[in-house]
Amino acid sequence: MQSVSRFEANLLRLLGYFLYREPPERALPLLEERCAAPPCLHSNAVRLIKNALAKGCVFLLAQRGGWRRERFLRGSRSVEGRLWERTPPAELGLTFSAHTLRFLIWITAHRLDDTAHAWCAPEKELTLGDRLLLYFAYERLRNGAERMGASALRMQGPFRHHALCWLAFPGDYTAMPASAGPNFAPWTHGAGACLLEALQPDLARRWIEVESSKEGLADPQAMRMLGLAQEHVLTAFLDAIEPIGRMDLARFLLQTAAALLGPHAHVGMWTAQLNLAGLRVADRVATYQAATSFLRMLDRLQTWERRARGVGYFDEDYAASQLWKADWEQAQGDRLVDRARAIVQQLSPLRQA
Amino acid sequence: MSRAYRVCVRETQSHIIHAEDHVHTQLEVLAVLPPEQMAELLAGALERRGFQREGTRLSRKQNGVTIAVETTTATVKVAAEASEETTIQAERSNLAYDDAGPHAKVVRENLKKQLEKDITRTVGEKTAHLQAKVTHHLEAELNNVRQELDQVVHSVTVEALKCKAAQMGRIKEITEDPQARSLTIVVEV
Numbered sequence: 001m002q003s004v005s006r007f008e009a010n011l012l013r014l015l016g017y018f019l020y021r022e023p024p025e026r027a028l029p030l031l032e033e034r035c036a037a038p039p040c041l042h043s044n045a046v047r048l049i050k051n052a053l054a055k056g057c058v059f060l061l062a063q064r065g066g067w068r069r070e071r072f073l074r075g076s077r078s079v080e081g082r083l084w085e086r087t088p089p090a091e092l093g094l095t096f097s098a099h100t101l102r103f104l105i106w107i108t109a110h111r112l113d114d115t116a117h118a119w120c121a122p123e124k125e126l127t128l129g130d131r132l133l134l135y136f137a138y139e140r141l142r143n144g145a146e147r148m149g150a151s152a153l154r155m156q157g158p159f160r161h162h163a164l165c166w167l168a169f170p171g172d173y174t175a176m177p178a179s180a181g182p183n184f185a186p187w188t189h190g191a192g193a194c195l196l197e198a199l200q201p202d203l204a205r206r207w208i209e210v211e212s213s214k215e216g217l218a219d220p221q222a223m224r225m226l227g228l229a230q231e232h233v234l235t236a237f238l239d240a241i242e243p244i245g246r247m248d249l250a251r252f253l254l255q256t257a258a259a260l261l262g263p264h265a266h267v268g269m270w271t272a273q274l275n276l277a278g279l280r281v282a283d284r285v286a287t288y289q290a291a292t293s294f295l296r297m298l299d300r301l302q303t304w305e306r307r308a309r310g311v312g313y314f315d316e317d318y319a320a321s322q323l324w325k326a327d328w329e330q331a332q333g334d335r336l337v338d339r340a341r342a343i344v345q346q347l348s349p350l351r352q353a
Numbered sequence: 354m355s356r357a358y359r360v361c362v363r364e365t366q367s368h369i370i371h372a373e374d375h376v377h378t379q380l381e382v383l384a385v386l387p388p389e390q391m392a393e394l395l396a397g398a399l400e401r402r403g404f405q406r407e408g409t410r411l412s413r414k415q416n417g418v419t420i421a422v423e424t425t426t427a428t429v430k431v432a433a434e435a436s437e438e439t440t441i442q443a444e445r446s447n448l449a450y451d452d453a454g455p456h457a458k459v460v461r462e463n464l465k466k467q468l469e470k471d472i473t474r475t476v477g478e479k480t481a482h483l484q485a486k487v488t489h490h491l492e493a494e495l496n497n498v499r500q501e502l503d504q505v506v507h508s509v510t511v512e513a514l515k516c517k518a519a520q521m522g523r524i525k526e527i528t529e530d531p532q533a534r535s536l537t538i539v540v541e542v
Contacts, residue, residue, distance in 0.1 A: 280374045280488050281495075349376040350429075350499040 007035050008045035011108040015049060017144075018137040019056030024144045030108070031141075031148050037109040041101070049104065053096055057132055066198035071323065072248050076316070078323045083198050092191055094129035099158075103134070112141065113149025120157045123183065128192050135164045142172060163187050164199070166233045168206045171213070173233070174225035182233055184240035188249070196249050204252040208259050211270070211294055218273045220287040227290020234297050245320040247304050247327075254331040257298055261339040267346045270295075281349060288347040295340035301328075302337045360457055361446040362464040368439050368476050372484040374491045375432035380506055382427045385513035392424040394509045394516075399424075402505065418494045431498050433491040439479055443471045511536055 004012065010030045017027030041049075066083035073079075079086045099121040106119040121130075138159060141150040153159055154172055166173055166182035173180075186192045210230070217223050234253075241249050260269070270291040276284050289296070305328040308321035315321075328334075382391055396411055399422055404411035412421040421430045445464045449457040511529070514536060518524050522542035529536050 278485070280484065281491055282375050285376055348378060350378050350431075350495060350502065 002044040002048065004042060004045045004048065005038065007038055007108060008041055008048075010035050011041075011104050012045065012048055012052065014108055015052050015104055016056075018133065018140050019052060019060060020136075020140070021052070021056060024140075028144055028148070031112060034111065035108055037105050041105075046101075049101065050096075053094075053100070053129070053133065057094060057129065057136070060136060061132075061195065061198045064199055065201040068201070070197065070200075071326075072197050073246060073320055073323060077319045078248075083194060086197075087191075087194055092194055094132060094191070095127045096129035096133065097125065097127045099126055100130045100133050103130075103137075107137075111149060113152040115152065118152075118156050123158060123161055126158060126186075128186060128195070131158075131162065131164065131186060131192075132195060134158055134162060135168070138162070138165050139168070142169065163233075163237070164196075167237060168199075168203055170229045170233050171210055171226050174222075174229045176229070182236050184237055188240050188244060188246060193246060193249060200249075200252045200255070204255040204259070207252065207256040207294070211256065211260055214270045214291055215268070215272045217291075218275045220274060220276060220279060220283065223274060223287050224290040227287075227293040231290075231293045231297070234294070238297075238300060242304070245317045247301075247308075247320060247324040250301065251327050253294075253297070253301060254327055254333060254336075256294070257333075257336045257340070258331045261295075261336045263339075265339050265343065267343050270343065271347065285349050292340075292344045292347060295344055298333075298337050298340045302333060305333060357448040357450065358452045358457060359446055360449045360460045360464065361444065362461060362468055363442070363444045364465075364468045364472065365440060365442045366472055368441065368479075369436055370439055370476065370480045370483055371434070371436045372480060372487045373432065373434035374484070374488045375430055376491070376495065378429050378431075380422070380427040380429055380502060382506055383510055383513070385510065385517050388425070390516070391509070391513060392427075394512050395422070395427065395505070396424045398505045398508050398512070402501065416494055417490060418498070420498060429502065431491065431495065433487050433494065435483055435487050435490075437479070437483055439476075441472050441475050441479075443468050443475070445471070507534065514538060 010033070013022055013027055014030055016022035017024065061083070069080060069082055070086075071078050071080040072086055074086060084092065102121065103119055106117070110117045110119075126134075138150075138153065141148075141153060144150075151172075154165065154176075159165055160176065160180040161183040163182035163184040164187060187196050210226075214223065214226070217226070238250065241247060271288065274287060274291070276287065279287070304324055308325045308328075311318055311321035380395070382395060384391065386394070392409065396406060396409070399411045399413075400406060402413070404413045404420075404422065409425045410421060410423050412419060414420075417435070418431060418433045421432070422428070445467050447460050447464055449460040451457050515524070515527065515538065518538040518540045522540045524538060525541050526539040527536070528538075
């Protein structure tokens, strides 16, 4: 039995909540409470935090998609297996810096919307472990504590550029200034790319949710902002993975397209409730373009597939090309693109006239 | 018993209101020939329809709508705009306790502020009305523009196919059915 102070107990409970080990009803009241931070944490508490991070993050990664037998690139060849079979576990180790501890202390001691004592950490000093915990924390807080100021959280330094948060929740970043773009560098190499592989099912589910939500969206301005945020994050993501030949990391986009663009997909799935009365034609077109930002992006994925067809056995990116062709074929990419184009075409201003 | 004075403020302002609307779209020109040749064929087809050439951009204005085509990218901008000079008169009145004293001054100042708001609102309404007219006009014209651009793209494709066939060998026969929009080229290679 290890004893901890009230503050440390609250901190551990919140950490448990972020790692899906505590139910919201036990953790959310703590976000409302202010509990003065002690000068330092007891070694017992630090030990428990380390233990929770080590087990909780690994468990979540395995549960989210790490357990699946998938094929991804490892260097110049593609490897099949579970995440820990594709990469030796030693290379998957996560490091948590003092910023994780500072974040946990801050969130226990202050309210989320406390702008006077906002939490900040230099982007470059964050480790992969820090970033992963921030992602899980943000995911939990946006779902459970949006009204408690979770929206203020994403305006704070590390969340403004957190590429995984951008990618999973583009709709949350519609009010971001143009300078606050996602930074994909940590997620496209080494263990960061492995985490992105494990989270593919999560990302696909999120994008299906976002695209499905467009059917009920009536406000053209909201649609335009959502479409712009989607375009912003997808362009940054595809720009980041294309030069390094990691097209396989975009597999979740194909899965999303396969789920959305069935044989009965129709234009109403993106624009059914849009209220365009009284709008200029130019604004209507901009709204339609925003509504179909995901569909139009599929053209770029098709370009990759066409290019992959011309890559020979002795070429450097042969494995990457073969893998992308296999993914494309499995998702029936050409058929999906045809359906996407037909929908985009129906919303073309000259087709509607 | 005190008397009330009626303070009346009138204002007349002239405004030029402006409204515009536009559409950008992409022509679906098949890449039968290299891009430069396709752009040249497109430019030629547009010129035959009265478009004025300015470098790689061709434009034509008709019925208050400007159609501009960038031939290298096959992008089209169809735009409509209108301006209108309008004179707005507004009047407001209220009661004051004195004729030219401090209260009358306050009332007059308030009336002026209200008049400003009235005029701004009227300008907004007139601009919205003009904007609706411009948008409606553009929508009405888009149908004609679409048909014309479809014909242009069709003729460019036909020309490009003939050129391509000529490059492949000797053209023996060309059969064109405008009703079915089909073209048959027999080539001796």
